[in-house]
Amino acid sequence: MEFDLNTLLIIILFGLIASFIDSVVGGGGLISFPALLAVGMDPAVALGTNKLASSFGTLTSTLKFVKAKKVDFDIVGKLFPLSFIGSILGAITATYLPPEYFKPLAIIILTLVTFYSILKKDWGDINQYKKLSLKKAILFIVGVVVIGYYDGFIGGGTGSFFLFVLLLIGLDFLHAAGNAKFLNLASNLGALILFMVLGQVNYIYGLSMAGAMVVGSYLGVTFAIRKGVSYVKVLFIVVTISLILKNVYDYVTSHIL
Template structure:
């Protein structure tokens, strides 16, 4: 594996901090880290695996920060975490067998719908209305957690936005939705990281400096979100989702 020079390490540290600051709240850190890692000259498969190393450390840090603030529904995410984990393992393995380009139009459509819905729901996410799950809602959430976990391992862009939207839809406020979504994102990141590592698609010389910076960025970002509340998280969610839509449209037309 190629060892990065000091200038490249500084580049990775800056990129990692900025990406994790945003990612710790609403996801979308891959918008910054994936192009940056491609810029370093790593192969696409190595970029995806190395990015998962940074993403795992980032989501672990933000999950711990949200947990310490009491924003995570532990009983709920405890049984969703394994679904997200094993779903992403399956997705990361299958991405080595078939291309994922066919997902882009579907992802663009879903992100547009998520953004429009959030914009028109003026007071959505300002206060929590979450109640105990009915059997039907629990079954649906099991399917959703598994599917999004698979999607994160297989393709990935927009995972944080989709997870946040799901928890908002189930009645959480923006901070609670962000907190719980990071735990599921940790599961999907960890599952796909382990799979990529076993397939030899992680560059640790690049991934460790990136991950260290993402720990710092996630700590600062999650604590900033807890202090600022929904007034900060909602605009950031809409902005990041809009950027994700633009990035996917750019990839399709290119």
């Protein structure tokens, strides 16, 4: 793909918008990945390039959350390598098995997550985390590995899934968002490494979008910290609904139309 200034400007603009949203609740791939496809990038290269850019954005938002003391390393510190490994395994699986077959499952899970978040009115308003029992700890660990695998295999909504499982163990929305970014950073890096090994990354456009995502992520987290839990909760619901609609559209157009 030849370098083009107009293409570069489009990538930077959409990278900025995507990272602003993704920095808090995930879902930025809804914007950044289609933007890369729209400028004519090969789907496989677009995936790898998007991972390169989003890794920089996620790192920025993670550091911002850490500085604001919204990341609980005693909860998620030891889970970073598990999310990382899960993502690599998922990306390897994607090279053999088309992820499209599992889109309906993602739609169902996202729908359940959204309804649960809407119906449980006071959920995530305050931090109610308590030390987990052995059973809950095992389920939480398995959930992190599975979501990391999902990110490498399918992607799209990974940050929202991480945020959801962290809400389930009692964190408020803002702390859940910070810890979700930490785990999402691991899954982004895992998938990115595989894409780099396979040569499926456009570094010129990827690093340009990465620069925009660093700015967008910084602004997004700053805004979320200032606005508080209620803002993050509303954004989470909006993004999960958008993810559902996007996945339904993709499934219908590829299997029915």
